[in-house]
Amino acid sequence: MLEAATAALSSFADPAMLLYLVVGVVVGLVIGVIPGLGGTGAVAVLMPFVFVLEPNQAIAMIIGAVAVVHTSDVITSVVLGIPGSASAAVFLLDGHTMAKEGEGGRALSASFIASTIGGIIGIIGLTLVVPVAQPVVTAFGSPEIFMLIVLGIFLTAMLSKGNVVKGLVVAAFGMLLGIVGMSPISAEYRYTFGSEYLTEGIGLVAAALGIFGVAEIIQLVAKRSSVADRNVSLGKGWGRGARDVVKYKGDVLRGSGVGVGVGILPGVGATAGAWLAYGQAQAIGSRRKGARFGQGDPRGVIAPSAASNSIESGGLIPTLLFGVPGAAPFALLLGVLLMFGIQPGPDLIEQDLDLVYFIVWSFAIASLIGAVLAFFMARPLARLSFVSFPVLAAALIPLLFMSGFQEPLNLGVFYTMLLLGIIGWLCKVCDIPRAPFLIAYVLAIPLERYYYITVSAFEPTEWMTRPFVVIVALLLVVTVCVVAYRNIKAKKSSSDEDEDEDPAATTNEDGIHVPPFVGVAVTVGALLFFVAAFILAADFTPNAQLFPYAASILGLGLGAIALVNDIRQMRREGGPGRIEGAFKAQLRVVGISILWLLAFVWLVFLVGMYVGTAVFALAFLLVVARMKPYLAVIYVAAIVGALYVLEEFAELMAPVGWLM
Incomplete structure (x- = not known):
């Protein structure tokens, strides 16, 4: 074990390896601060580079993004009161209150340091778990792995925020999309409809960017406003925030412990973990003199920050040891490993232990680098929220679609991404969690393979009565019962409220009645x-x-x-x-957004990526962003130049149109 850990660490003696790690960290910090995209968006944007890099280089870059995304999403929550992600909403209670009192720097400093410590503690937990879990994992057969995959998919849907039943429905949808193409069981194509594009299946990058990235753009692209409308004021107290972490070290350790425990459980996620850590900090800290939870107490920032990053490192445990990702970013990481022929689980522990420790070191180093960069990048990252979203979208749209093109190298993927983007938007509107889709999509082929092996090699009474299978089945039953009880209780509380209240008061996550x-x-x-x-x-x-x-x-x-x-x-x-009010206005925005995206797709089909992007971006900036013509021309030149750099130096492929 020590030899494997040392060999993995020596990989970072190569400056190129550190460079790829830093690139991932920077992308994770930048994307993490944009509300709606989060960790999944950061990883998905980097996915195209996987096809032109060596396995360790690609893994280092992906891990760099995953390790820091919860470091930067705190910035908009604290400074602007706008959560960078669902899990960052907890920082509105104390972090944003501190910022309004002129101590935003103190809150951010405490958060950056606590999240780094939490990530490292999580990595230590993974390091300690590997030798202990090795004999257990290697004893697993196909029935146990099959049930673990089922558990991961079901828990993700049942414990995600939103409609639980529809979360499971969208997971089943993801499973079916995940098996499009060649069957792993028999040499035949399924659901391809004679299309050459679909013979290789729907690309993982396209699926992730469509259901998350394009869905956000559809909702925001036609709005002529920025995310925030207030002046940036990071305030003071950067040094005091560091001292707070030392003073409240118990909250750092307890928050990290909560995070690791939550990370190990597939489906619980960073949002639940952050609130659990806040709850335990409040429960313990409220008994002490001077507690100001909800009014600017630094412990309300420290505990969830430590938990958020330790959840990500703790989430590596089920991903690497069992091949069951606990959250959407880890589903993409699992997809990267599978692309390189690396199968997490018993074989990985027995044959590629050095790779496990390479991932461990990548996460630890990325956490440290991310914390250092976050101090310097906090102010410019916060200012991203003041840029009109159409201005950002003019660059994001070509980047997302060019990223999705890399896996199939077929323009048909553009329509797939747009369709999945519309489905992702419908999920947002109807309060349906999207993470179950992506996790089920990635796990569809492994799930089918282990399901086939299990039913072929064992009688039903034989594999269903194996001890671990029974334990997982009981855990599923208990979880279903708990969720059902919680929903019944919530409905009963709702029915006990004032009967004269307007029944149309039910709203989605954006506060809009559908x-x-x-x-x-x-x-x-x-x-x-x-x-x-x-x-x-x-x-x-x-x-x-x-x-x-x-x-x-x-x-x-x-x-x-x-x-x-x-x-x-x-x-x-x-x-x-009826369609009226805010929902009617949102439909109008979405309709305009889809038309703009369709225009971009058709332009690329007709004249190729470069000319299509130039024409689209110029028209988009002038009409939607209302940018001055000379600034629009300069910005369009920068966008096209960036795409050219990606093609020349990152070896990405730019789509060619019918005419040029």
Whole structure:
């Protein structure tokens, strides 16, 4: 073990390796501060470079982004009161209060240092777990791994914020999209419809960027405003924040411990972990004199900061040891490993232990570098929130679509990304968690492979009664019961409120009321998709039918439950509702956004990436961003130049149009 750890550390004697790690860190810090994109967006943007790098270089870059994304998303929460991600919302309580009192620097300093310590503690936990877990992991057979994958997908859906049943429906949707292309069980293509593009499946980069990145752009691109509208004031107290971390070291350690524990459990996620850490800090700290939780107490920043980063490092444990990612960024990391033929689990521990420790060192070094850079980049990163979003989108749109193009090298991927972006936006509107989709998509092929091996090698009574399988099944049952009880209790509390209150007060995560018929329409669309998938599977061979049938039936059953819930909700609200108010305004914005994206896609199809980007960006900046013509021309030249640099020096491929 020591030899493997030393060999992994020696890899960073190569300056190029450190350079790739730093690139990942910088991208993670920059993307992490943009609300909505977060860690998944940062990793997805870097995914195209995987195809032109050596395995260790690509892994170092991806780990660099994952390690620091929760370091930078604190900035907008503290300074502006706008969460950079869902997990960063906890910093509104004390961090933003401190900033309003002129101590934003103190809050950020404490957060950066605590998050670095939390990440390192999480890595230490992973290092200690590897030798202990090695005999357990190597004893796992296909039934155990199959059940772990099922557990990861179900827990992600059931414990994510939003509609639990529809979270499971979107997971089934992700499973079916994940098996498009060549079957791992039989030498035949599935769901390709004769398309050469689909024979290799829907690219992981395209799926991630579509469901997350494009979905955010669709919602924001037509708004002529910035994320924030107040002056940046980081305030004072940078040194005092460092002293706070030393003073409240117990909160750092407890927050880190909570983070590691949450990270190990697939599906719980950074948001729950951050609030759990805040809760335990408040429970312990409130008994002490001078506690000001909710009014600017530094412990309200320190504990969740330590937890947020230790969750990411703790999340490496199930990802590497069992091949079950606990969150969307780790699903992408798992996808990178699988691209290089690296299968997490028993084989990785037995044969590639040095790679495990390479990832460990990458995370630890990235955490340290990220903390140092965050101090210098805090002010300029915060200022990103004051840039009009259309100005950012003019550069983001070509970058996202060019990134998605790299895996299939087929322009058909542009339509896939746009369609998934629309689906991702519908998920946001209907309060459906999107992480289950991506995790199910990545795990679809491993899940099918282990499912086939399990049902082929074991009798049902044999594999279902294995001790670990029974434990996982019981854990699933307990989780379902807890979630069901929580939902029933929440509904009962809601029904006990004033009966005269407007029933249309139910809103989505953006605070916008969505008419009930929209949820019904989305569910019906999902049911039709599963029916079509089931019918089309009839043309496959018996072995290739097994998993599509199982996923389709699962989706139909869950979709039926979701439809019943939607109809009940519609009755409670007195009918299907009407498109009006804020939702009508949002639809107008989304419609304009989709038309602009379609215009970009068609331009690239017609005249290629460079000319298409230039024409699109210039028109977009003049019409939507309302930028002055000479500034627009300069900015467009910079965007096209950046794409050229990516093609020449990063070896990315630019799409060629029909005419040029």
